[in-house]
Amino acid sequence: MAIPSPGDGVIDAARTQRGGAAADDAQATSARAPRLSNPQVHLPLHTLCELPNVVTAEEAAALVKVIDNQHHGQWCPEGYDRRHRVQRYSSGDDGGDTSRSDADGEEGSDAGEAAAASKMEDAFGWIFERIASRSQLQGLRRPSEVVVVEHTPLSCRSEVKTFEQNALCACSSDGNDSSDCNCYVAQLTLVNNAVQSIEKPLRRELECWDLAQPAEQHQTNFIMERNGVVIKTGESLWEWRGRVSSIHKHKVAVSASDGICVEMSDLSVDTNEKKPWAKGDKVDASKRCITVTFRGIREADNMTDFSDMGLRVPIETKPTRPLSELLTIIVTTSPIRSNPSTELLERTFDTFSFAGDDFAYECSKVIVCDGCRVLDEESDREEKKDESNPPKITRKYSNVKQTLRNGIATIDQAENYQEFKRRLRKLCDEANASDRTKNPFRNARVVELDERHGYGFALRHALYHCVDTPYVCVIQHDRTFMRPTPIKATIHAMENNPNQRIKYVGLSMRSNLMPYDIFAGKYGRRDIDDFKSMILRPEELRIGGHVYGANGSSVDNMTPPKNEKRRKVQEALIKTYRGSHQYRNYQEQSKGEEKKDGFHQLTLTPTLYWYDNTHIVRTWHYRDFVFKPQYKMVARGGFVEDKLSPCMIRSCERLGLREGHAKFGCYILDDHSGLMFTGHLDGGSFLTADLHRDPKNDRYAAKSAGSGTSGRSDSG
Secondary structure: OOOOOHHHHHHHHHHHHHOOHHHHHHHHOOOEOOOEOOOOOOOOOOOEEEEOOOOOHHHHHHHHHHHHOOOOOOOEEEOOOOOEEEEEEEOOOOOOOOOOOHHHHHHHHHHHHHHHHHHHHHHHHHHHHHHHHHOOOOOOOOOOEEEEEEEOOOHHHOOOOEOOOOOOOHHHHOOOOHHHOOOEEEEEEEOOEEEEEEEOEOOOOOOOOOEOOOHHHOEEEEEEOOOOEEEEOHHHHHOOEEEEEEEEOOOOOEOOOOOOEHHHHHOOOOOOOOOHHHHOOOOOOOOOEEEEEEEEOOOOOOOOOHHHHOOOOOOOOOOOOOHHHHEEEEEEEOOOOOOOOOHHHHHHHHHHHHHOHHHHHHOEEEEEEOOOEEEOHHHHHHHHHOOOOOOOOOOOOOOHHHHHHOOEEEHHHHHHHHHHHHHHHHHHHHHHHOOOOOOOOOOEEEEEOOOOOHHHHHHHHHHHHOOOOOEEEEEEOOEEEOOOOOHHHHHHHHHOOHHHOOOEEEEOOHHHOOHHHHHHHHHOOOOHHHHHHOOEOOHHHEEOOOOOOOOOHHHHOOOOOOOHHHHHHHHHHHHHHHOOHHHHHHHHHHOOOOOOOOOEEOEEEEOOOOOOOOEEEEHHHHHHHHOOOOOOOOOOOOOHHHHHHHHHHHHHHHHOHHHHHHOOOEEEEEOOOOOOOEEEOOOOOOOOHHHHHOHHHHHHHHHHHHHOOOOOOOOO
């Protein structure tokens, strides 16, 4: 038995001071249903109940003092960005002498577990006994773990709701009736009242965004009263997920007529409601509450992993094969001003040689031509005169570039686009019929979509109907390679990676050249240690021949800047990179490594953003995860990165940085030269020589001449 602590004496004194009154109050106050903000939600009392005033004000103050003084356990930051301070107590903790030798065998292990269990009992056992005596639940097992969490306005900012436990308990694993499950979670609230938001998803999956129907009956808030306990069992424990959404200092008033909080009007479940920090209001950082959670869950022998929840595809190991058998190149295009000219696409394809001859001339290529909506300006004007027959397409954007970007084309633009596709098919046919092997349009075919899908769904069509290789390289029609790029080595690194953790590798552009600094600037140092440990250094990307790195031939062979201004911008970019955390971390990790002449280690840095810029992805990851209909992570008419990147952030908030990122597996390739692998021609503003000579485009030509780009930029 552990030696009693000073904190225990304070709590014992408080209990003695109350005397028999506490026991009388405990008997007088029975379990009740929490007061819900949504009266349409009905949860049985035996699955969600509240025990008010489980501890007295004196006991609560003494307990908070013991917790804050970290007498029994240390505060540790937890969560995706370390917003929560947590103390954990478990019968499995090693509370014994850590200097004990292995020769003590099982005796030492048992002693450590006994000491840890004793520490948990000394600190919180008396609270559990009071909960057990007050609750109406039969056979309440002693908790296997007690978790103390401090909630602050910062930690309440997250919108993510989580299950109390991702894996089901042993009761469900054994195939028993769920009604026989006696697992529970009991939460004691200290310091202030807390508001808990709960919802029931359509399916018990971590990434199920849809609520059970009708949705208005499956989401609500309720107040966790200070010094009271909320107990979850059965359906409330396993089928509903929640989070502490805010903290209330004021006392809860109760309406005698309906039993619902008078102040429940403040607990709206409107997801569009702006929070104080979103409005720019000052947040009271001193306002906080502490929850003490007693977890009486019977752990299953074989924990349910994400694969049981539809979040992971079975691992498939394949031997290394020629690149043409591993990779399909998907190029997406849509109407632009330079149609019917194919110059933009030809210039993009001409840079494929930077990725290697097998990439440029042997891999299959699918050019997906998205459809468009045709705007008849004459009929539009006539229809506007007739109020009973409104136009089918309204002209929302006056800018030509933005209008085409949204898939809306005039009759002339649509005809130019048809001619562009005819010329493109001719280019591919001639390349496939020619004896000339080094033609970038060789092994390419054109896929035309009848109606507008948008970038995301056009890509999905190609993945479902035109790809039979395990990897795809996705390229937009105006994204070019700027210098030699190790595509084949990258795919070999993905192929040989344990557990297929690398699912997406993005090629760097100017805006994401330093992903380490992007992460550190947004999330600070709280999670940076985990982030650093996630940077990968695959052996397949240790490449010789003096090709990569600051002094490699890849930099020497880079597409040169077109003018002095761009040359200075490039030099400034390299200088900025040399002072970045991205480069310093690489130097730190490289210390002590054996230096081989001409070899350079490229790294894969994790990213929490899915860039639609040129990237390599496992085909099944796109098909079975990104475009899985139930997840709704890509919207029709939009880009993949628009909705998928916020989903990645929420996943990390829900599961933690390491596990949340692992489901998406996104990395950026870096050779530490300070220069990007890809550039941007800006197809929306791209003008051919003929268009430059057109008087209607004088303003674009003048603008381009002023920037020295001739309307065609080779840098991102």
